[in-house]
Amino acid sequence: MANGELWTALRRRTQARIGLGRAGSALPTRHRLELQAAHAAARDAVHSPFDPDAVAGRLPGMPTVRVRSAAPDRLTYLQRPDLGRRLHPTDRAHLPVGDWDVVFVVADGLSSRAVHEHAARMVRSTADRLGETWRVAPVVLAEQARVALGDDVAAAMGAKAVVVLVGERPGMSAADSLGAYLTYAPNPGVTTDADRNCLSNIRPPLGLDYETAAAKLAGLMERARELGGTGVRLKDETDPDGVVEPLL
């Protein structure tokens, strides 16, 4: 087996960048540029502006409302997670109050690309699976938002549960990964990451596909309503994929 053939065979066992060869001590030009391309995709995902109109356009028949977090711009957002978790004071009044069972919050997080590509399909697939008894609030499209912003939104609207669909921290091999965080009875400033359930890596075709993710999420929502809560207790009754993941 020649050198190249060996590495070709081994690369089928891992996505790690192995067997790259050398130019002196350094990487060959092609591999150096490939790494830079992957890094550029990840960077662009972090800094690409969120386009709520595009997401709203993919939610025909579903009312939407737009909010910002208290973080005024991307640079502040990246350094001040506390601001990304709170509603902008003037935007709170835009939120319709009602007797909602659940509100879907589409949050740009760290990858608006993930949100543009996957969030609307996830909202529709999940909402389609919920029974008649779920009163679904208008979908909230949130800019410069972290997961915990959903707590503030749900409290402002009077929703019993919140599902935050958020762009995950981009890795070099995945810049468009979407996370879904379910919180029942959220309480801003009191609810912690341990009170949530998470599905991560929603990213067809390489990651979780919409139908599987929506089925898991809708199932979790039904059980959360029975239990009156989310987090560790709920995890214990779900399959191993329904795990609590570290939050951004």
Add this chain to the structure above:
Amino acid sequence: MSPYTSTLGGERHRFDSLARLLAAASPERSGDRLAGLAARSAQERVAARWALAEVPLTDFLTQPLIPYEDDDVTRLILDTHDAAAFAPVAALTVGELREWLLSEAADAVTLAALAPGLTPEMVAAVSKLMGNADLVAVARKVRVVTAFRSTIGLPGRLATRLQPNHPTDDPAGVAAALLDGLLLGSGDAVIGINPATDSPKAVRDLLELLDGVIERYAIPTQSCVLCHVTTSVDLMERGAPVDLVFQSIAGTQAANASFGVTLGLLDEAHEAARGLGRGTVGNDVMYFETGQGSALSADAHHGVDQQTVEARAYAVARRYDPLLVNTVVGFIGPEYLYDGRQILRAALEDHFCGKLLGLPMGLDICYTNHADADDDDIATMLTMLGVAGASFVICTPGGDDIMLNYQSASYHDALYLREVLGLRPAPEFEAWLGSIGLLDERGGIREVSGTTHPLTAIGRELAA
């Protein structure tokens, strides 16, 4: 507690406590701003440094930043302080300590003898008065030598951690990345895997895989699967081949509690690992990771700035004579260290503070993709830390960790650093590289063919 004051630009600046003073004197970083501890202006920052320069070192022994009663790390620092070792600098202020450290009087032997007399707060304080070049110049003089199956930290040497992570811990994927690293001359500090799960079964499988390769090819190095200390204790009791016990640690009791560790647990694990006697040239059995921001992230910083809290983690580490300690410098994200400039500064501070306190400091020179940094920042940091005499660096395939989704140094980067600075691997590992035909006539790593080299058997079996 007496306030600290200074006058700058006609304005009187006042800092109500030593903790406030240290925080205000810290170079700009996003984590201190997030915690509400950063200086309010550039002038206030410099005013704090003027005041800090006048503080007698003995103040750090009489005014603990976190109360003795509340925190076992404070108790550890004060109870183990070596007054005799401290004597040569006992009369100095922080500003005078900076000048003494930079002077010829502070040579390698003197600094090694001083280490038990210094506290984390003293070294953090003096680091705030030092420029990046100062941090390099002093750290370079300090040598901390440790050993297990290889010897780490000798002058003119740079070791590497080979990190063959895989998102599902697939043994074939791990072995393929392991082969890649070995053929690039990496792995003398440790072959260390971050497993995807902390399940004892998964950890044990990986330990046995690594142990098998190390034994089969008689590689003078050690393995580590980076799991929680309680998992290691459990596995040692069941006879798993544990070389090094790993744990993430931090600088306060509450932050350590958030990691699920206590000094008592670490004592127990340390004793158990030493009892196994698996080392050949030494028996330093602990491997610790740290990083600025972890105490703030756990809401356990007690109003102390993130660099000073980080230095306090080194007091925990040195209790156990570790083989390896590394700061995972850019891992937590831009809310703690915003960009390449802040990450570089933190790397130099951590390395300096750890070395002065007597630790074998290495680094995971890294960033996440939402920080403002790129591969040029890795090169800059690597070069400065190489000059500063880092004991080891962490290396990943192509600098891209597919399990943890962050960017680190690559095996190629380590080759570069050894080449430009004339650094060599750990002596036992270097001899092994020679014996297996991987050294060229100049002592560099030879490029080998997949058809002939015996190590590629690791991969050929997988690829078949």
